[in-house]
Amino acid sequence: MSEETKLVVWGVGTTRTMRVYWMLHELGLPYETRRIGPRTGETQSAEFQRINPKQKIPVLIDGDLVITESTAIMRHLRRRCDKLPYDDYQLSIEGKADYDEWMSFISMELDATSLYVVRRHKDLAKIYGEAENAVTSSIAYFERMLDSVVSLIVGRPFLWGSTFSELDIHMAIMLDWAGFIGIPIPESLGDYHRGITSRPAYEAARKINYSDL
Ligand SMILES: N[C@@H](CCC(=O)N[C@@H](CS)C(=O)NCC(=O)O)C(=O)O
Numbered sequence: 001m002s003e004e005t006k007l008v009v010w011g012v013g014t015t016r017t018m019r020v021y022w023m024l025h026e027l028g029l030p031y032e033t034r035r036i037g038p039r040t041g042e043t044q045s046a047e048f049q050r051i052n053p054k055q056k057i058p059v060l061i062d063g064d065l066v067i068t069e070s071t072a073i074m075r076h077l078r079r080r081c082d083k084l085p086y087d088d089y090q091l092s093i094e095g096k097a098d099y100d101e102w103m104s105f106i107s108m109e110l111d112a113t114s115l116y117v118v119r120r121h122k123d124l125a126k127i128y129g130e131a132e133n134a135v136t137s138s139i140a141y142f143e144r145m146l147d148s149v150v151s152l153i154v155g156r157p158f159l160w161g162s163t164f165s166e167l168d169i170h171m172a173i174m175l176d177w178a179g180f181i182g183i184p185i186p187e188s189l190g191d192y193h194r195g196i197t198s199r200p201a202y203e204a205a206r207k208i209n210y211s212d213l
Contacts, residue, residue: 005062006030006031006032007030007031007032007060007061008032008033009021009024009032009033009058009060010036010048010051010052010058011035011036011043011059012037012057012208013038013209013210014057014209015176015177016057016058016070017057017209018173018205018206018210019058019070019074019166020058020074021208021209022202023078023166023169023201024077025201025202025204025205026084027077027078027080027083027084028083029080029081033208036048036057037057039124039127043055043056043057051066052066052068054068056068058070060073062080071166071170074169074170075166078165078166084163084165085163086161087161087162090160090161090163090165095160095161098160099160099165102167102170102171103170105145106167106170106171109141109145110142110174113138113141114139114141114145115174115177115178115181117134117138118135118138118139118142121134121135139181139183142183143183146178146185146189147186150186153171154188154191156192157192157195159171164196171196175189175193
């Protein structure tokens, strides 16, 4: 693989695919898109199952490398070029622990155990089943978890160190998603959220990810 290897992204239309397009546009990397959507049956085609047996989008193909997790794809793209260099803190052992903590917190506490449960048992209840209590308690859990980190975010342009990173993509999409569901976001996070989502790469990614859906 080299910086010149053609990048191919499979999948559009979800918060997870949005992460990948946003990072690609931040880095200005050229790519091709295979516009398959979630729950269309396209992730079950024989061709796609050979690429990703998990039958999930997004997938990034980078030469011989196939990556099937959106957070791993964001990190890989960033490491692949030098357009978003790391600062001294981000390279330090403390900075790396801080990164791991944010990545784990957003992926697990805000996403997997909270908003994704709401998604499955509310909007996608026809597939995953109705579970009103799970939806209500997951919303409350999301609010409690988000509240617990508000003081670490307020007044900062970026979550980690002094530069924009994939953690900002991850967090801003969570805040978008919560707003979409109707969960009120603490007002004090408004400046951070607006700052991150005013980046041109966010709009460019939205156009690719959500057009014709
Ligand atoms: N861990 C995966 C989760 C991906 C995921 O859950 N993708 C869903 C859409 S949000 C999917 O492809 N579902 C299969 C389908 O709907 O056909 C990631 O973040 O990359």
